[in-house]
Amino acid sequence: MPGETRRRLGAQFIAFNLIGLLNTAIDFALFALLVWAGVNYVPAQAAAYAAGMASSLLLNSRITFRGTSGASGARIAGRTVLRFIAWNLFVLALSLLLLALLTELLGIGEAMAKVPVTAVTAVVNFFGSKRWVFAARSEGERG
Structure with missing residues (x-):
């Protein structure tokens, strides 16, 4: 694998995982907020997980894999x-x-x-x- 390709792959991997950390924070924060507001943990988890996935889809398509996702x-x-x-x-x-x-x-x-x-x-x-x-x-x- 040429050096430039390896660097690009490494940068994508880092971006992918940083976005993953952000998505986890979104998931956790929304879950905590919903539970604090009195929502049962099952729908709270479903909503929080969906929010994290939506963030992942949007950010990874726009940042990590921009130009390749049909966006x-x-x-x-x-x-x-x-x-x-x-x-x-x-x-x-x-x-x-x-x-x-x-x-x-x-x-x-x-x-x-x-x-x-x-x-x-x-x-x-x-x-x-x-x-x-x-x-x-x-x-x-x-x-």
Whole structure:
């Protein structure tokens, strides 16, 4: 991999994870606010998680993978949105599977198991987002 390509990939990976931290903060803050306001934790979590995902889709399409996601102006291609949702559901399932393997089979505590699971899913999520969700597509495939 040429140096310029490696630097660009590294910059994208850093941006992707910084945006992920922001999305986590949005999720946590909205969840805390809704629970504080008396909303049951189940709908509060659903709303907070959805807000974090919406932020991720918008920011990653505009910053991390700009110019490759079929975004035009204020609009993000419908296929990109569907791929984003499908990919995030896959990564969620992967994280649950890995957590189960580490905790149930290897006896690692949940909090300790979350560390390697987060590291693995961050890398998987980045490359899947880059290569599939926000991958450059021809004009005929967009929308």
